[in-house]
Amino acid sequence: MRNAAPGQLAADRALPRSPGMTPPVDWIRPANLEAARAAQHEIAARVETEDRLPASPALVAGVDCAGAARGAPDRVRAMAVLLSAQARSRPLATGLVEGAPAFPYIPGFLGFREIPFVLEAVGKLPQRPDLVLVDGHGVSHPRGCGIATHLGVVLDLPTIGVAKSVLVGRLEGELGLEAGSTAPLVWKGRQIATVLRSKRGVQPLFVSTGHRVSAETAVRLVMEWLAGYRLPEPTRLADRLAGEARRAAEAGEGLL
DNA sequence: GCGACAG
DNA sequence: ATCTTGTCGC
Numbered sequence: 042m043r044n045a046a047p048g049q050l051a052a053d054r055a056l057p058r059s060p061g062m063t064p065p066v067d068w069i070r071p072a073n074l075e076a077a078r079a080a081q082h083e084i085a086a087r088v089e090t091e092d093r094l095p096a097s098p099a100l101v102a103g104v105d106c107a108g109a110a111r112g113a114p115d116r117v118r119a120m121a122v123l124l125s126a127q128a129r130s131r132p133l134a135t136g137l138v139e140g141a142p143a144f145p146y147i148p149g150f151l152g153f154r155e156i157p158f159v160l161e162a163v164g165k166l167p168q169r170p171d172l173v174l175v176d177g178h179g180v181s182h183p184r185g186c187g188i189a190t191h192l193g194v195v196l197d198l199p200t201i202g203v204a205k206s207v208l209v210g211r212l213e214g215e216l217g218l219e220a221g222s223t224a225p226l227v228w229k230g231r232q233i234a235t236v237l238r239s240k241r242g243v244q245p246l247f248v249s250t251g252h253r254v255s256a257e258t259a260v261r262l263v264m265e266w267l268a269g270y271r272l273p274e275p276t277r278l279a280d281r282l283a284g285e286a287r288r289a290a291e292a293g294e295g296l297l
Numbered sequence: 298g299c300g301a302c303a304g
Numbered sequence: 305a306t307c308t309t310g311t312c313g314c
Contacts, residue, residue, distance in 0.1 A: 106304070108305060117305095146305075148302040155304075177303045187303070208303045242314050247303085 064195045069157055070143060077153050081186035084194045093253040094199035098171035099126050103275025105176040106155045107283040109139050110291045117142045119158035120283035123166045124275050136165030137286055149183050152191035159192060174275040178202045179251035181226060181234035183209055193252025200251025201259045203276050207247060212236050216245060235260050243271040
């Protein structure tokens with residue numbers, strides 16, 4: 042079992058979920074696009090868009106994925122970082138996983154490619170966080186099921202989507218140039234995310250509800266977890282550490 | 298039919 | 305996401 046398909050083993054063994062229910066396999070490893078699309082509709086029907094998390098989360102995790110290594114075409118590396126409100130710059134723990142994705146990258150279906158690995162990476166953390174910041178959209182998705190929402194429902198944890206570009210929708214109105222400026226991202230007449238200028242002079246972030254976090258709280262928490270950079274610290278560290286891990290792997294395998 | 302299109 | 309040096313602006 043040590044050499045089982047990465048995604049499969051990851052999904053079953055490492056699910057750091059509260060006891061009670063196990064997500065349908067199609068929510069994690071659907072056999073095809075049609076099944077994946079159906080799963081997204083099921084997941085979207087279970088999303089909670091109201092707050093159901095501590096007002097000030099003490100343990101916040103950040104997750105991100107990167108290519109495993111240049112030269113290793115279809116490999117993915119997932120990094121999970123656990124931070125505490127007390128020491129936000131110093132990770133309490135990290136979880137790293139690598140494997141071959143069962144899904145290709147298809148806009149709108151990112152979760153099926155990365156979540157199997159993210160689940161295993163989060164499972165390597167010593168404890169479940171109060172909140173998870175995800176690199177990508179939450180409900181600001183064609184079917185209301187971006188990777189942040191997908192992950193939140195599967196993990197049964199509060200999540201926030203922090204994307205660096207738009208998937209669907211359009212910025213409405215004007216976005217100020219100052220840090221903290223916001224504007225609605227609207228799609229089909231509905232606000233689906235908040236465009237946030239996290240820092241002066243940088244491209245904005247697209248913050249959306251993942252699961253159990255309201256749109257307003259999502260923006261507040263992202264702002265609270267910023268540390269002088271465009272991305273909030275949990276996500277920024279996961280992104281940076283994933284990149285460092287990739288370089289280390291390339292060097293270790295002599296792929297240079 | 299023609300674009301758009303998270304990471 | 306990834307390939308990539310120098311360069312412009314806060």
